[in-house]
Each structure stands twice: as C-alpha cells, then as structure tokens.
Amino acid sequence: MATTADERLATALRARGHRMTSQRxxxxxxxxxxxxxxxxxxxxxxSAQRLPGLSLPTVYATLELLEELGLVRRLATGGGPVLxxxxxxxxxxxxxxxxxxxxxxxxxxxxxxALAVAGAxxxxxDHAQLLIWGLCERCAAQAAAA
Amino acid sequence: MATTADERLATALRARGHRMTSQRxxxxxxxxxxxxxxxxxxxxxxSAQRLPGLSLPTVYATLELLEELGLVRRLATGGGPVLxxxxxxxxxxxxxxxxxxxxxxxxxxxxxxALAVAGAxxxxxDHAQLLIWGLCERCAAQAAAA
DNA sequence: ATGACTGCAAACTCTTTGCACAACA
DNA sequence: TGTTGTGCAAAGAGTTTGCAGTCAT
Numbered sequence: 001m002a003t004t005a006d007e008r009l010a011t012a013l014r015a016r017g018h019r020m021t022s023q024r025x026x027x028x029x030x031x032x033x034x035x036x037x038x039x040x041x042x043x044x045x046x047s048a049q050r051l052p053g054l055s056l057p058t059v060y061a062t063l064e065l066l067e068e069l070g071l072v073r074r075l076a077t078g079g080g081p082v083l084x085x086x087x088x089x090x091x092x093x094x095x096x097x098x099x100x101x102x103x104x105x106x107x108x109x110x111x112x113x114a115l116a117v118a119g120a121x122x123x124x125x126d127h128a129q130l131l132i133w134g135l136c137e138r139c140a141a142q143a144a145a146a
Numbered sequence: 147m148a149t150t151a152d153e154r155l156a157t158a159l160r161a162r163g164h165r166m167t168s169q170r171x172x173x174x175x176x177x178x179x180x181x182x183x184x185x186x187x188x189x190x191x192x193s194a195q196r197l198p199g200l201s202l203p204t205v206y207a208t209l210e211l212l213e214e215l216g217l218v219r220r221l222a223t224g225g226g227p228v229l230x231x232x233x234x235x236x237x238x239x240x241x242x243x244x245x246x247x248x249x250x251x252x253x254x255x256x257x258x259x260a261l262a263v264a265g266a267x268x269x270x271x272d273h274a275q276l277l278i279w280g281l282c283e284r285c286a287a288q289a290a291a292a
Numbered sequence: 293a294t295g296a297c298t299g300c301a302a303a304c305t306c307t308t309t310g311c312a313c314a315a316c317a
Numbered sequence: 318t319g320t321t322g323t324g325c326a327a328a329g330a331g332t333t334t335g336c337a338g339t340c341a342t
Contacts, residue, residue, distance in 0.1 A: 019316050019321060040306080055324045060307065062322095067243070074243075074279075078222030079332085081306060092260060094269045097213070097220075107263050114238060114278055117253050122283035123240045129277045132260055133220075137268035165296060165341055186331080201299045206332065225307085227331060 005032045005086075012069040026051045027062045028071060028086075037075050037083040037093075037102060073127065077102050093129075096136035098143070105132065151178040151232075158215040172197045173208045174217065174232075183221050183231040183239075183248060219273065223248055239275075242282035244289070251278065 009028045013020055030047045031038070038046075044059040063084050066072035075083040075093060080100045092107040111128040118125040135143060155174045159166055176193045177184070184192075190205040209230050212218035221229040221239060226246045238253040257274040264271040281289060 021316070021322065023323075053324075056306095057308075057325085058323055074224050076222035076224030078220050078228050082224050092263075092274075094264045094267070094271065096269075097272070103267070103269065105260075105263055105267070107260055114251075114253055114276060117238075117251055118240045118278040118280065121240070121249070121251070122286075123242075123249065123278070124281045124283075124286040125240070125278050126243070126280035127278075128238075129279060130260060131275045131277065132264040132269070132271050132273075133275065134264065134272035135270045137270075140268075140270040167297065167341075169298075199299075202331095203300085203333075204298055207297085 005029065009066075009069075009071065012071060016069065018065065022051060023047075023054060023058055024062055024065070026054070027059065028066060031066075031072060031084065032086045035086070035088070036104065037085040039081040039083060041081070043084060070126070073129070075102065075129070077131075090127075092132060094132040094134065094136070096139050097133055098135055098139035101136050103136070151175065155212075155215075155217065158217060162215065164211065168197060169193075169200060169204055170208055170211070172200070173205065174212060177212075177218060177230065178232045181232070181234070182250065183229040185227040185229060187227070189230060216272070219275070221248065221275070223277075236273075238278060240278040240280065240282070242285050243279055244281055244285035247282050249282070 005028060006025065009024065010020055013024070026047050027043065030043060030050070034043075034046070040056065040059050040063060043063070044054060044056055047059070048054045063072060063074075067074055067084075071087055073085055073087055075085060077083060077093075077095050077100060083102060090108040090111060092105040094103045094105050095101075107130060114128040115125040151174060152171065155171065156166055159170070172193050173189065176189060176196070180189075180192070186202065186205050186209060189209070190200060190202055193205070194200045209218060209220075213220055213230075217233055219231055219233055221231060223229060223241050223246060229248060236254040236257060238251040240249045240251050241247075253276060260274040261271040280286075
C-alpha cells in the first residue's frame, strides 16, 4: 500500500464533506507516528510542539471526528482518562485494575464472529475490542507482599 | 450450587479479612438481583431505598471492593459513567458510540486463550471482556437520514 | 476496645459547551 | 463569501479524598 497516512486522512475527510485543517493533519500524524495508545492530554502536548496554540477542546473534537472516520480507536479503561490510538493491526489490551497501566497484547480476537453476532441484532458494528483485566506484574507483587 | 449470593459475599469478605456491613450486603444484593449493568448512581438510588442514608462515596468504595473480590465487573464505555454488573455468565457488550447505550450480547469470547497470553507476560489476568463498538439501530438510522 | 467502615462536604480530573474570531473551499 | 472549524473561558459530570463519628468483631 503506497497510501500515506496523510492521504488516508484527506480522503476520509473529503468523503464526509469535512475540511482539511492543520490541526487535523498534525493530530493524525502525531497519533500515527506514536504507534501506541495515549491520553488526550499527551496527544495535545506532543501536537502543540508542532502547532503552538492548539487547544484541548480542538483535540477532543478532532479525536472524535477521527474516530468516526475510522482512523482512530477509543480505549476506555474505566478509571482515569480515555486513551486513543491510531487504527493499526488488531490487538488486545491488558489493564491493571490497581494502577491503570494499559499494555498491548498480541491477540487478534475473533472480531469477525463478534461483529456478525452484533450485526444480527440491528447494531451496526464497527470493531471489536478485547480487554483483559487484572493486575500488572508490579502491582501483583505488591499485593502479594501485603 | 446451593450457595446464595449473600453467602458468597460473606465468604469472600472473610477470606480477605474484611468486615460484613449492611451497606455491602445491600449493594451486592441489589446488583445481583438487578441482573444487568448499571451506573453507580442508579445502584446507589436503588440501594438507598433499602438503606436510607447510603452515600455515593460508600457505593464507589464498595463496588471497588466487590470488584477486587471477583463478585462484580466494571464496564468502561468511554464517554459517560462506568457501569458495574454482578459476575454472571460471560457475555459481550455492544456500545453505541453516539448515544452510549450498552447492550448485552450472547457471545462468550475465548477468555481462556486471552488470559493465557496475558499471563505469559507476567500480567495476573483476571477476566477478559469483549466490547463491540458501533452505532445502535436507532442512531444508525438517524445517521443515515442526515 | 480497637481498628475498619461510613457519611458528609469539598476538591479534583477529565471532558464538553457557548460564543466570537479565523480560515478553508 | 459562506460556512465550518478553532480558541478561549467557563461549566459540567463523575469520581475521589480528608476527616470525624460509628459500628463490626
């Protein structure tokens, strides 16, 4: 695939009648280059280095738009901020209930099965996400000590 | 299994050196009898009918404890409040990105595989949770109309 | 009797909203 | 040129924290 991330963004925006702006370009690039999940505030900080004056409300609005365009995924971990990541190869996430740390896992869940079942109920499924809950190595050790 | 929910709670509390209180008993009962996911505030309201004066901080503290005891699961849907549900037979959740409605789906993901992979990384996995993102029937119809 | 648990109030974090200005098409 | 998008400030929802009093064991 010779399509660059920038081109994918431009195409997706056009297709839905949205405009291209420097904020959208930079935010999408930052998230793509980052290659992992991050909080809105981290993304904002990284992006503001390239685009001074970038505001948090714009970051949230843009991430929501990118999510609707299917370029970004939202990862709700339950305690603390929502995480965002550029859409890449499917993987699961391990979330520590104690400290909230979220780690990628090399599992590609059977998204297809899941999406089919969801679709049968009238739900327009988009993608499946597998979360593993528990304690990270560090917190498990602490819990055992106590 | 002839074990009642109350007994499971009592046993789990004892095993970890926690005390039995009326708040914990009522909250666990309410969530068990409810049989579906609910926000902390809904749970608090339902429980306060049986136990006037019950406070929100206590509800949150208790739900967290019940989660650690493995009696309750937390369901983060990303925008809006966290949902809680009594641990029952495994199922997936479909979350509408537009309106936030969360519906149960009769899928039991391959938790075992997932837990094994997570465990191999040093993570002490507890349970797996499959989320399906997309638009519910109602919101999909609205989006199509616009 | 003693330590864990609860309620109250306040604080805190994360996210969204309203409105005036700027900038893409 | 007409919207769509952005920044700023402020509000809002949900959740957590600190502390004094209460209750289980």
